[in-house]
Amino acid sequence: MYFGYQDDYEVFVKGPQPRIISPAEETRYVGLTNQGATCYMNSLLQTLYHIPYFRKAVYKMPTNELTKSFGWNKHDSFMQSDVQEFNRGTVVEGTIQDLFEGHQMNYIDCINVDYKSTRKESFYDLQLDVKGCEDVYASFDKYVEVERLEGDNKYQADQQHGLQDAKKGVLFIDFPPVLQLQLKRYDYDFVQDTLVKINDRYEFPLQLDLDREDGKYLSPDADRSVRNLYTLHSVLVHSGVGNGGHYYAFIRPTLSEQWFKFNDGRVSKEDTRWAVEEQYGGEARHPNAYMLVYIRESDKDEIMCNVDEMDIAKHLRVRYKKEQKEREAEELKKKEEAEAARIKHLSEQFRRDIDFDLVDRNGDQVVHFRSLEKPKEDDFTLELSMALTYDDVMERIRLTSHDCVFLRPIPQAISYRGVGHLSEMFTRYNRSSKILYYEVLDIPLPELQCLRSLKVEFCHATKDDTVVYRIRLPQESTVGDVINDLKTKVELSHPDAELRLLEIFMHRIHEIFPLSEENEKINDPYRGDLTLRAEEILEEEKNLGPQDRLLPVSHFTKEPYSARRNFGEPYFLVIHEGETLDAVKLRIQKKLQVPDEEFAQWKFGIWSLIDRFEYLQDSDIVSSHLYKKAGGPWAQYLGLEHSSNSSPEAT
The missing domain is CATH 3.10.20.90 (Phosphatidylinositol 3-kinase Catalytic Subunit; Chain A, domain 1)
Known part of the structure; x- marks a missing residue:
C-alpha cells in the first residue's frame, strides 16, 4: 500500500458539467440543519411552517430554541422518532384543533332488532392502509368498510336484546381544514422480529374529493353543506427500510404548480412528477410517500394567509434584527480585511520586483519555477536573495520543492511558515536543486492550510463525461461531508441516489471508505496509480x-x-x-x-x-x-x- 504525505489533496469528479443556477432561479426558502437524526422533525417542521395560519400561532410562542422547548436534551436530538408521534407533541393551544381536528363516529348497528351503539371520536390524522390498496380512495373505502358481527362473533347488546347479529363500522362527522394522512408503510414480521417496509405502489391525487359517491364516507349527522374537496399541499417521504432511513418533504408553499424539495439543509425546485408520481413507490423502490397533507379548498384563503412582520412576536423581531446587523458587520469586516490583504500583497510584490534589481548579487540565486501542471518544463526564472523567507515571497502562490532523486515534485507542498529561508527549500537528502514548483491559489495560503482539498473521480451511473471539481472542506471533515458536498455539485441519475467513496490503486478497488472516516486519513492521490472515485450505489446492490x-x-x-x-x-x-x-x-x-x-x-x-x-x-x-x-x-x-x-x- 502506498502512503502519501501531503497535507491536502484535490478531488477530480467524473460526470457532466454542474448545472449553474442563475440568481433568478434561486429560491427564498431555506433548509434546516440535521442535528444528528432529526430529519423526521425537519420534514414535518417545514410542512407546518408552510401552513401560514399555523406559522402565525407559532410566532407567538415564547421560546428561544425549538428542540429545547420540547424539553429535549442533546441526546434526545440524536434519537430518531416517528413523524406522527412527534407531530402530536407540538400542540399550540387552540390552533391544532382549529386546523387539524376532525371527528368520526364509530357505530354498531344491530340487524334484527332496533338497537344501535355510537361513539364520537376526534382525530388529528388518519391512519390509512397501503397494503392491498391501490390509492387513497381505496384506503378510505377500506377505512369505512362494514364488518359483520355474527356467528361466534355476535355483538353483546343490552340486557334486553343480548347477543345479536350486527354491522360495525366508522363514518366521518366532519373533516378538518388541514387533513393529515399517515400511510401505513410498515408491517411487523413476527418471524424476523422486526418492522418490514411496504414499498407497494400507492397513488394519491392532487385533488382529493371526500364527498364522492354521494358522501359515502360521511355519517348521517355530517354537515353536507361543507364541500370536502382538498388540494395536495405536501408529501413527506421516507427512504430506507423498516428500522432506519431518511425523511424529507416535497411542499407547495403557495399551492402553485411549483414544488420544492426540503431535504434537511438543502432546498431545490422540483416538478410535479418528482414530487408526486415518483413517490408512489413500487417494487424495490424504497423512497415513497409516508405522509400526505391536504388543504380544504373552502378554507384555503384563510389557511394560506399572508404573514407579515407584525405577525412575528416582538422579541423575535428584535432578535432577528440584532443577528442581521451582526452578520452584516461580520461580512463588512471580511471584505475590509480581504481588500487590505490585496493592497498589501500588491505593494509587497511591487517592492520585491524592485529589490530583484537592487540586491547584492553575492547572495542571489537564479531559481527555475515550474508549474505543477507541467512539472518538466521551466516556466520562468527569478533571481532571488537566499535571505528572503518563504512568507516574504508568497501569499497567493504555494511552492513545492524538487525531489533530486526521482526528479519530480515532492509529495508535500511547502507549508505556510514551514521553512525559515529560501535556501532551505532547495536541499533534500543532502542534495541541492534550484527548481521550485508553484501553484497559483485563489485564497491565501494560511487559509488554504486550514482546509483539506480533495480529488475524486465521480462516475455517473449512465454517462461517461468527466468533470474536475475542486472541493475544500475543514480539516476535521469526514467522507460523509465529501459525499454531501459532491451531491450539490454533480448531476445524479435520480434525486435520492446514494454515493460511496472508493480508493482505486493500480486499477483495482482497494478500499470502500466508511462515511465516518476522517478525510485526513485518506491517502493523497498525487500519483498516477492511486485515485479516489465516487460513484452511485446501484439499487440492486442495496437489496x-x-x-x-x-x-x-x-x-x-x-x-x-x-x-x-x-x-x-x-x-x-x-x-x-x-x-x-x-x-x-x-x-x-x-x-x-x-x-x-x-x-x-x-x-x-x-x-x-x-x-x-x-x-x-x-x-x-x-x-x-x-x-x-x-x-x-x-x-x-x-x-x-x-x-x-x-x-x-x-x-
Whole structure:
C-alpha cells in the first residue's frame, strides 16, 4: 500500500458539467440543519411552517430554541422518532384543533332488532392502509368498510336484546381544514422480529374529493353543506427500510404548480412528477410517500394567509434584527480585511520586483519555477536573495520543492511558515536543486492550510463525461461531508441516489471508505496509480440476499514472462447465490457492450488475497469459489483477462 504525505489533496469528479443556477432561479426558502437524526422533525417542521395560519400561532410562542422547548436534551436530538408521534407533541393551544381536528363516529348497528351503539371520536390524522390498496380512495373505502358481527362473533347488546347479529363500522362527522394522512408503510414480521417496509405502489391525487359517491364516507349527522374537496399541499417521504432511513418533504408553499424539495439543509425546485408520481413507490423502490397533507379548498384563503412582520412576536423581531446587523458587520469586516490583504500583497510584490534589481548579487540565486501542471518544463526564472523567507515571497502562490532523486515534485507542498529561508527549500537528502514548483491559489495560503482539498473521480451511473471539481472542506471533515458536498455539485441519475467513496490503486478497488472516516486519513492521490472515485450505489446492490456478494471486477492482461498488468476501470458486480459463471458473463458482456467474437476470447477467474489466480469454467458456481466471509474489496476480486485494447471500458 502506498502512503502519501501531503497535507491536502484535490478531488477530480467524473460526470457532466454542474448545472449553474442563475440568481433568478434561486429560491427564498431555506433548509434546516440535521442535528444528528432529526430529519423526521425537519420534514414535518417545514410542512407546518408552510401552513401560514399555523406559522402565525407559532410566532407567538415564547421560546428561544425549538428542540429545547420540547424539553429535549442533546441526546434526545440524536434519537430518531416517528413523524406522527412527534407531530402530536407540538400542540399550540387552540390552533391544532382549529386546523387539524376532525371527528368520526364509530357505530354498531344491530340487524334484527332496533338497537344501535355510537361513539364520537376526534382525530388529528388518519391512519390509512397501503397494503392491498391501490390509492387513497381505496384506503378510505377500506377505512369505512362494514364488518359483520355474527356467528361466534355476535355483538353483546343490552340486557334486553343480548347477543345479536350486527354491522360495525366508522363514518366521518366532519373533516378538518388541514387533513393529515399517515400511510401505513410498515408491517411487523413476527418471524424476523422486526418492522418490514411496504414499498407497494400507492397513488394519491392532487385533488382529493371526500364527498364522492354521494358522501359515502360521511355519517348521517355530517354537515353536507361543507364541500370536502382538498388540494395536495405536501408529501413527506421516507427512504430506507423498516428500522432506519431518511425523511424529507416535497411542499407547495403557495399551492402553485411549483414544488420544492426540503431535504434537511438543502432546498431545490422540483416538478410535479418528482414530487408526486415518483413517490408512489413500487417494487424495490424504497423512497415513497409516508405522509400526505391536504388543504380544504373552502378554507384555503384563510389557511394560506399572508404573514407579515407584525405577525412575528416582538422579541423575535428584535432578535432577528440584532443577528442581521451582526452578520452584516461580520461580512463588512471580511471584505475590509480581504481588500487590505490585496493592497498589501500588491505593494509587497511591487517592492520585491524592485529589490530583484537592487540586491547584492553575492547572495542571489537564479531559481527555475515550474508549474505543477507541467512539472518538466521551466516556466520562468527569478533571481532571488537566499535571505528572503518563504512568507516574504508568497501569499497567493504555494511552492513545492524538487525531489533530486526521482526528479519530480515532492509529495508535500511547502507549508505556510514551514521553512525559515529560501535556501532551505532547495536541499533534500543532502542534495541541492534550484527548481521550485508553484501553484497559483485563489485564497491565501494560511487559509488554504486550514482546509483539506480533495480529488475524486465521480462516475455517473449512465454517462461517461468527466468533470474536475475542486472541493475544500475543514480539516476535521469526514467522507460523509465529501459525499454531501459532491451531491450539490454533480448531476445524479435520480434525486435520492446514494454515493460511496472508493480508493482505486493500480486499477483495482482497494478500499470502500466508511462515511465516518476522517478525510485526513485518506491517502493523497498525487500519483498516477492511486485515485479516489465516487460513484452511485446501484439499487440492486442495496437489496443483497443473505448469500449474495458484492465482488470487485478488474481487467488484466498477461505480459511477457507471466507478469500481470491491471488496466481499465474496475467496478462492483453482484454475485447471486448459485449463479454460474456463464450467467455472470452474460451480465458482464451486457454492461461492457463487448461484441460476441471479441468477448469469446476473454478468460475469467478469481484473484485471491495472496495474488493467486484461479481460472473458472462456465459451469462453475462463482460463489463457491469465494471466501465464506467478505474480507474487503482487496481480499478477492473477479479478474477479466483480455487484451488491453480490446474493450472501450478497458482504456
